[in-house]
Amino acid sequence: MMQITDLQKEQKIIPLLRLGFRPFFLLGAVFAIVAIMLWLAILQGKLTFTPLGGGYWWHLHEMIFGFAGAIIAGFLLTAVQNWTGIRGIQNTSLLFLVLLWLTARVSLLMPTLLGHTATMLVDLSFFPAVALFLGRPIIAIKQYRNLFFVPLLILLTVINSQMYWALTDSTMVSSQLSGYAGVMVITFLMSVMVGRVGPMFTANGTQTPKVETLPWLEKITNGSIALIAFYLLAHPLIPTQFSVLGALMLVAGILQLNRIVRWRPWITIKVPLLWSLHLSVICIALGMLLIALSYFSENFASNHSWHLLTIGGMGGLILAMISRVSLGHTGRMLQPPKTMSLAFSLIFIAALVRAILPSLMPASTMMFYHASAGLWYISFGLFVYHYAPMLVSARKDGRPG
Numbered sequence: 001m002m003q004i005t006d007l008q009k010e011q012k013i014i015p016l017l018r019l020g021f022r023p024f025f026l027l028g029a030v031f032a033i034v035a036i037m038l039w040l041a042i043l044q045g046k047l048t049f050t051p052l053g054g055g056y057w058w059h060l061h062e063m064i065f066g067f068a069g070a071i072i073a074g075f076l077l078t079a080v081q082n083w084t085g086i087r088g089i090q091n092t093s094l095l096f097l098v099l100l101w102l103t104a105r106v107s108l109l110m111p112t113l114l115g116h117t118a119t120m121l122v123d124l125s126f127f128p129a130v131a132l133f134l135g136r137p138i139i140a141i142k143q144y145r146n147l148f149f150v151p152l153l154i155l156l157t158v159i160n161s162q163m164y165w166a167l168t169d170s171t172m173v174s175s176q177l178s179g180y181a182g183v184m185v186i187t188f189l190m191s192v193m194v195g196r197v198g199p200m201f202t203a204n205g206t207q208t209p210k211v212e213t214l215p216w217l218e219k220i221t222n223g224s225i226a227l228i229a230f231y232l233l234a235h236p237l238i239p240t241q242f243s244v245l246g247a248l249m250l251v252a253g254i255l256q257l258n259r260i261v262r263w264r265p266w267i268t269i270k271v272p273l274l275w276s277l278h279l280s281v282i283c284i285a286l287g288m289l290l291i292a293l294s295y296f297s298e299n300f301a302s303n304h305s306w307h308l309l310t311i312g313g314m315g316g317l318i319l320a321m322i323s324r325v326s327l328g329h330t331g332r333m334l335q336p337p338k339t340m341s342l343a344f345s346l347i348f349i350a351a352l353v354r355a356i357l358p359s360l361m362p363a364s365t366m367m368f369y370h371a372s373a374g375l376w377y378i379s380f381g382l383f384v385y386h387y388a389p390m391l392v393s394a395r396k397d398g399r400p401g
Helices: 021-043 054-084 091-109 116-124 126-140 149-168 175-206 215-233 242-262 272-296 302-329 340-355 362-391
Strands: none
Touching (some): 021 054, 054 126, 054 149, 054 175, 054 302, 272 340
16 A cells, blocks of 8 residues: 555645656756757867866766766656555655755866865765665565665766776776766666566557566576676776677677567557657667677777667657656656657657767768757757646646655
């Protein structure tokens, strides 16, 4: 039985702070737009200040630990209520986490505000704080199946620490490889979660039989991604061989592609919340295959290829999931605004433009950066336009949350 606050007490809390998805989905989506705008301004030399670590380090770090970090926190702090039946954090506890995340974002952008050390400590404390609030209800009812998300958050903190380490010892630690390790941990988390809900969502949304999950396929598909993450994380001790990394990516991409084909993505074409989810998983698979190709061929630059995974896979899945979760948890039917289909489409086009075209036409690279960024702005801008009113107002059905 759900242990929830009575409605009278719930109404005293502003809607934005009634459950974790509300502030973190909204702030994460807004930050997704602002962070890319600032990154392009840095590339063009239009900013009069330098963020902590310099432009490239800041961009890589903030898209992982700022943008994706907010969405991960919002998703897990909301999902844990469904898993355990215990009310998710709200009000002052949730506000504390939001302010912690915001303080890190501002101080990283303006490092003189708190100084390097204090900024690092604030930023590194976010995921452990989320892990604490996440772990308590899981341990309380001994639901250890979902406890593995806690060490994942701690692992992301270790990778974050490694990125800061790279700022003081770049000869031993690569901020790029550390960042890529972070991308792969998040990819692992997404792969696990979509494996749990993808077949069920597809069956319910298309009124077709649910595809049987193959435990062995799930294990090796997700395990291959985890292996890549640990291989990248270990680069200060085990120098990264890009031929090995390429081979691992090739295997992981084939396994992921095999899994998504089993889910029959073609039957979801009439359901935007489904085809967007399926297409993002396809981008995860094709992204890893393109990255593998870039490590074996000189025709594709690896720094561009990673963006099929990060924009189309990570960004696409985030947009699909926050659109779905926000509807369900605000008491609405699972029918997104019609223009969200445009948002879903454009983010995948943005991924292709950013990941492939600069390698084919390097002279026009900056133009492709701007084109991809513009499509990204529209995609997340449409989410903010449609969903901000939902996220800052009470549930339509009058229930707490």
